[in-house]
Amino acid sequence: MSYHVNENGYYGEFGGAYIPEMLYPNVEELRQQYLDVMQETSFQEEFKQLLKEYVGRPTPLYYAKRFSSTYNTNIYLKREDLCHTGAHKVNNTIGQILMAKRLGKNRIIAETGAGQHGVATATVCALMGIECVVYMGAIDMDRQAPNVARMKMLGATVIPATSGSKTLKDATNEAIRDWINNPTDTHYIIGSVVGPHPYPDMVARFQSLISEEIKTQLLEKEGKENPDYVVACVGGGSNAAGAYYHYLDNPDVGIIAVEAAGKGIKSGESAATSVLGKPGIIHGSKTLLMQTTDGQITEPYSISAGLDYPGVGPMHAHLFASGRGEFISITDTEAMEAGLELSKLEGIIPAIETSHALAIFKNRQFKKDDVIVINLSGRGDKDLNTYIDYFNL
Template sequence: MSYLKDFPNAEGYFGDFGGAFLPPELESHFAEIERAWRQLALSADFLQELRYIRRHYQGRPTPVYYARNLSREAGAHIYLKREDLNHSGAHKLNHCMGEALLARHMGKKKLIAETGAGQHGVALATAAACFGMECEIHMGEIDIEKEAPNVTRMKLMGAEVVPVSFGGRSLKEAVDSAFQSYLSQADEALFAIGSVVGPHPFPLMVRNFQSVVGIEAREQYQELTDGQLPEQVVACVGGGSNAMGMFAGFIEDPEVQLNGVEPLGRGTEPGQHSATMTFGKPGMLHGFKCMLLTDDEGNPAPVHSIASGLDYPGVGPEHSYLKKAGRVAYHAIGDDETLDAFYRLSRTEGIIPALESAHAVAWAVEHAREHPGSTVLVNLSGRGDKDIDYVARTFGHNRAG
């Protein structure tokens, strides 16, 4: 049995989670996407072109780095998979280039997507510019203000950034807005979903595109440690694409504990966090079944995180399954601990992490202090260029701790 081949099933389910619940007018379009994906996934020409892009355009493989100073301070061995060095600044380009290739094969002229922190938007704008396609990015007004550098990047590369002003004005509403726009443009556009979420086949496709992270990391870690495997692998989880990419390299190694870190935000009260795996229950969002934070009426609940890319009431269906199956442990880290980790990694290693990634760094430091001498491999999913203005303006240039 091979986990990655056996999950999801033909209908897109990971156990009880996943599937595709679509408006009738989109059913044929998603069926077309799945047919094209199944064909290309077996195409030597497609895979060769993707490998070329990854090596000569994206700058892959990204390295694994032993964080000596942070390790010394924390009391254990902490390694970082440097996805922050991937072109465009995060792991997102791994699936955006694949989705753009898919769109070109299908004869599409335009890419449409949502974005929270702006990293997916920047990556898709990058892919669209590379392939000569139009690009339309929907982004909540709160995130547009918070992540201004990424908005500038998207516009410089020719993308249309559509402000979303309804509801919570953040990631969930950006997805709603992008879906609505896609409904009227599905003949000519591809909705390039930005994580391992959404209707089948996107959780499968995005995981497979992102699996390059875990495959590289496993080989690189073993090269650094004379064939050993890390005791702990950790990644932040919002929708969960960087985590599933990282976990894919270790999912069949039972001796490696996999850890997902979600945002506890400002506390445990509803609306103060985005800790879906900790406080959620099974539900349906954006055309798929997953763990979901809901309000008293059963609707998706308001959420909060200092990291805009984690500000989502749902989570990928594969994460939902892996928690229920017990293969992955999920933890919640608050805004304060995340900020401490943001400043700490910047100060000790000269690496400024994305606020999303800082959640995983915070958990790694906490685990290291509780388990001296242990080994932890962190997926540093993105760099913090997009966050530095917000952090410095709101919290200052230094933080004790």
């Protein structure tokens, strides 16, 4: 069994392109061209050069000695937090801006929740001198004012999504509507492994250099390419897709996906899609999503804005349904404690999204000689206010 996308755009029963006809030409153009474009030598050269000189790759694979000894196992951190703009998101936006240029597009749109993907998109648009419009839920714009300011400094126009629940899913709806209204000159940079095929696969491929680097780096440090486990937090799932990518079809490597339980799975305020979701269609993809029995999409909750999405990428839905991935839910409290713990043990303040992945060790036992790689997807600067409020710092 392969856990990669098949020729029809599905991961098992999940995926596809459930889009209105108005979007068909755009998505079809992308579907027909994305693999060819990505394989062009000039594309690869430009992509790799920017990742090296602009983003700062390869990011280190760091053996977290004090964190490891606390839990009596071996934990490596893949330092995506050291990427330019502070998270893995920029790997994808660099890839997609180069894609957009080759498709002849001169206008970029994006959705953003916490603002990380919006900032990463505004950054690459500034780099390339391309017009950038970012849709952001009106409520999120209030909660994440510094990121709104960053996007503006980078020259982007930020448009509040005032429909529905005024958060990430509504920002995504608005971005899709913009694309419907501007079908020829605009490329939509989706920020995660969600949306209609080919987006989940394209974004996963742009993020796949994370696991490509892990293999090389782990070989140097441990004399083997394969860890026993790769661990990542999952909202939509792009950092996880990148960290798992080259290990998906290798049964020797355990895959652990960590979702946000919010205030608890049964609290009604949660974002643990694998537990609370059912198969359905969101933003053009068949996947697991949180919804009412009537099929209306419900609003998720997590202290971390980046995990606050009612669906999950179709790759992850398949990893869950097939049993290939082990899914763990972590509450706000557990995540916040883990973020503080890593700060004190290793001198690294993680993003709260990432803190969820760091929190699994309290309840999940590992062997003494296990080698575990955690994708440290982002840094905690953006979350300082939340940390300050939570811990009364």
